[in-house]
Amino acid sequence: MISGVMDEVFKALADPTRRELLDELFREDGQSLGTLEARLPMSRFGVMKHLKVLEAAGLVTTRKRGREKLHFLNPVPIQQIHDRWVAKYAAPWASALGALKDELEEDM
Amino acid sequence: MEQEQLYTVVGGRGTMTVFEIYIKTTPERLWEAITDGEMRKKYSFGVGVESDWTEGSGYKAAVPGVVDVSSGENVEVDPPRRLVQTFSAHWSEDVEREGTSRVTWEIEPVGSSCRLQVTHDQLGEAANNQLWGGWPMILSGLKTLLETGELLDTPGSLMYAKAESWG
Numbered sequence: 001m002i003s004g005v006m007d008e009v010f011k012a013l014a015d016p017t018r019r020e021l022l023d024e025l026f027r028e029d030g031q032s033l034g035t036l037e038a039r040l041p042m043s044r045f046g047v048m049k050h051l052k053v054l055e056a057a058g059l060v061t062t063r064k065r066g067r068e069k070l071h072f073l074n075p076v077p078i079q080q081i082h083d084r085w086v087a088k089y090a091a092p093w094a095s096a097l098g099a100l101k102d103e104l105e106e107d108m
Numbered sequence: 109m110e111q112e113q114l115y116t117v118v119g120g121r122g123t124m125t126v127f128e129i130y131i132k133t134t135p136e137r138l139w140e141a142i143t144d145g146e147m148r149k150k151y152s153f154g155v156g157v158e159s160d161w162t163e164g165s166g167y168k169a170a171v172p173g174v175v176d177v178s179s180g181e182n183v184e185v186d187p188p189r190r191l192v193q194t195f196s197a198h199w200s201e202d203v204e205r206e207g208t209s210r211v212t213w214e215i216e217p218v219g220s221s222c223r224l225q226v227t228h229d230q231l232g233e234a235a236n237n238q239l240w241g242g243w244p245m246i247l248s249g250l251k252t253l254l255e256t257g258e259l260l261d262t263p264g265s266l267m268y269a270k271a272e273s274w275g
Binding site: 005029058061063072074075076078079080083087102 | 129263
């Protein structure tokens with residue numbers, strides 16, 4: 001991930017309201033602006049403003065359904081953060097768990 | 109024994125999930141990476157795909173000799189912009205029971221890059237998250253392959269490198 005894009009992701013995640021918006025989309029993906037506005041203690045303008053930041057960072061992506069624009073949580077940038085800082089630790093962990101699983105299953 | 113899931117699935121709950129990534133490449137190269145069986149293996153947990161990529165034709169995705177992963181029909185084939193496929197998963201009895209869903213690949217050029225949106229929809233209510241949980245890792249691997257020519261290790265790629273992790 002190029003650093004400019006990553007800056008946008010961290011800036012977007014730095015705000016508690018925007019994290020709450022992502023949590024809300026995690027609870028139910030594919031919501032319209034109207035639904036999000038009704039579910040969060042925020043003005044329509046506030047929701048719009050925060051969605052725009054999340055969209056610019058690639059954390060939210062949209063699709064049209066008829067006249068409605070639906071918002072989806074896009075986990076790919078978080079995956080890329082994971083690739084950069086977590087996956088290197090996961091490699092030995094995944095193979096150790098795999099070995100443990102083999103060992104446990106041998107006894108069954 | 110149930111297969112342990114060694115990675116955490118984030119996001120995308122419901123009958124429709126959407127994943128988006130920007131990749132510095134051309135639509136033609138991106139289309140090739142999606143439809144070329146050998147390229148596909150490099151970022152898709154070793155799973156290759158075979159098809160003649162005409163509308164109405166079938167496709168089969170598999171790790172040859174290890175596991176049949178999925179199959180379906182190419183509903184729309186519009187290179188290098190849009191590919192719509194039905195998706196039936198076969199790697200375990202659990203996912204087999206989920207029936208047929210739909211995967212739409214959409215490529216849109218943006219300056220010197222491409223925006224790739226993958227929509228996996230027509231999923232059942234509370235669909236097994238194994239059906240769509242691999243997409244972020246697959247798309248990250250696709251980006252790395254096209255931008256650097258290298259393979260990206262992810263928990264998914266490491267786990268499925270072992271034949272017995274399937275099913």
